[in-house]
Amino acid sequence: MAVLAIKGGKKTRESLFPKHPIIGDEEKKQVLEVLESGNISTFIASPGENFLGGKKIKEFEEKFSKKIGTKFGVAFNSASSALHAAVVAVGVKPGEEIIVPPTTFTSTATCALMHNAIPVFCDVKEDIYCIDPNKIEKLITPLTKAIIPVHLFGHPCDIDEIITIAEKHKLKVIEDCAQALGAEYKDKTVGTFGDCSIFSFQESKTIMTGEGGMLLTDSEEIANIARMVRNHGEVILPTMKQRSYRTEFLGWGYRMTELEAALGIAQIEKLDTLNAQRITLGNFLSDEINKISGMSHVKYDNVKHVYWMFGFTYDEKIIGIPRNLFCDALRQEGIPCFAGYVEPLHLNPIYTEKRAFAFKHYEGNAKYGKGVCPIAENLHEKLLINTIICRPPATIDDMKDVIRAIHKIIDNKGELLK
Numbered sequence: 001m002a003v004l005a006i007k008g009g010k011k012t013r014e015s016l017f018p019k020h021p022i023i024g025d026e027e028k029k030q031v032l033e034v035l036e037s038g039n040i041s042t043f044i045a046s047p048g049e050n051f052l053g054g055k056k057i058k059e060f061e062e063k064f065s066k067k068i069g070t071k072f073g074v075a076f077n078s079a080s081s082a083l084h085a086a087v088v089a090v091g092v093k094p095g096e097e098i099i100v101p102p103t104t105f106t107s108t109a110t111c112a113l114m115h116n117a118i119p120v121f122c123d124v125k126e127d128i129y130c131i132d133p134n135k136i137e138k139l140i141t142p143l144t145k146a147i148i149p150v151h152l153f154g155h156p157c158d159i160d161e162i163i164t165i166a167e168k169h170k171l172k173v174i175e176d177c178a179q180a181l182g183a184e185y186k187d188k189t190v191g192t193f194g195d196c197s198i199f200s201f202q203e204s205k206t207i208m209t210g211e212g213g214m215l216l217t218d219s220e221e222i223a224n225i226a227r228m229v230r231n232h233g234e235v236i237l238p239t240m241k242q243r244s245y246r247t248e249f250l251g252w253g254y255r256m257t258e259l260e261a262a263l264g265i266a267q268i269e270k271l272d273t274l275n276a277q278r279i280t281l282g283n284f285l286s287d288e289i290n291k292i293s294g295m296s297h298v299k300y301d302n303v304k305h306v307y308w309m310f311g312f313t314y315d316e317k318i319i320g321i322p323r324n325l326f327c328d329a330l331r332q333e334g335i336p337c338f339a340g341y342v343e344p345l346h347l348n349p350i351y352t353e354k355r356a357f358a359f360k361h362y363e364g365n366a367k368y369g370k371g372v373c374p375i376a377e378n379l380h381e382k383l384l385i386n387t388i389i390c391r392p393p394a395t396i397d398d399m400k401d402v403i404r405a406i407h408k409i410i411d412n413k414g415e416l417l418k
Contacts, residue, residue, distance in 0.1 A: 004412050006332040012405035013334030018393040021208050030262035041257050051236050056261035063268055069192045070216040072223035079178045079200035079213030081254035083111035085229035086196050086215055089222040090172040092117050096145040101131035102344035102376045104150045108176050109345050116358040120366045121346040123373040127298040130157035136165050143364045146172040151180035151190050154306040159185050159193045181206045182275045184304035196222050206274050207267035209260035230254035275306045277392040281399050282307030288403045294318030310390040313383050321413050333405035337387040340380035346372045
């Protein structure tokens with residue numbers, strides 16, 4: 001019997017997992033080109049062409065939209081900014097509703113509040129943690145304007161079912177692909193199904209620019225409005241002889257810099273390789289986790305799961321160890337993990353106490369608080385465990401340490417529970 005680290009024994013793993021992200025000579029070369037050019041932002045008050053962004057920004061937009069498979073790409077300083085712009089660009093009006101899942105990062109919902117619209121929370125599926133299409137229609141009201149489905153942890157949601165519902169009710173669809181770069185649903189890349197989509201390049205993502213995001217669309221109108229949102233609401237046309245400084249509607253300073261775009265250009269060439277490595281690591285963990293009674297990881301057969309994060313379901317009745325105690329023990333063994341994900345958003349005070357200005361003149365009946373999305377609540381409180389180590393430069397040997405640590409804890413649960 002091994003002594004658990006939480007009880008003073010030796011850790012399964014003494015060393016930290018390999019550092020992410022990976023920065024190579026390609027990134028350094030791209031950034032150095034920008035520094036040597038002296039053009040760092042390039043959104044300048046000169047003839048209109050430059051007001052759409054500089055050389056690197058345009059190159060990144062073009063390469064990324066081509067890679068995913070859309071006509072237009074609009075770069076932003078974050079995916080949160082891109083989400084806000086998407087809400088404006090698809091025509092959501094203040095007081096209208098957007099249906100979103102509660103198991104996601106806060107921006108998926110606050111992007112509605114930023115435009116004085118209202119997020120309505122739809123519960124998730126227990127197996128893949130994504131929004132449940134079967135529960136969407138009952139939430140649709142005359143105020144509903146859009147749906148923001150999230151491809152969570154790198155696993156695509158049931159996007160075709162959601163598109164069918166949206167078309168039936170004439171709703172817009174904004175795909176949140178922040179965690180699903182390169183994922184596929186029925187052999188089609190996520191981000192190409194809805195009216196527009198957003199992606200994240202925050203430092204933890206598969207390809208990164210430090211901070212940054214992108215809005216993709218096949219609609220020239222949506223792309224043009226998104227460009228105006230990121231540029232303080234000003235009209236932007238390549239034919240303009242000089243900047244107008246005329247604000248058409250409320251906009252913000254959501255622009256990406258040339259330095260960030262330069263990183264993105266180098267990183268995008270590595271996306272397929274990075275995803276292939278994540279899939280190898282994720283599939284190994286999935287196979288091993290599913291051999292353990294009381295643990296399960298689900299991946300649908302019709303998707304390409306790119307494992308931005310590895311989440312699995314934990315049944316403490318079968319395993320015999322409270323989930324939070326299990327996670328404490330696993331961390332002590334040197335394996336980063338956490339119980340649940342973010343607290344389901346519908347439980348956050350900004351909604352339960354209606355702290356946002358958007359609620360002041362809202363005439364609908366969106367519900368928040370305990371019991372609104374019971375599956376999401378149960379996942380967070382009892383069932384879900386997550387780890388973000390399923391990424392290069394980690395190796396299969398690193399993943400074996402995860403499995404060894406899990407088995408060590410289960411094999412010594414009597415000691416743990418003393």
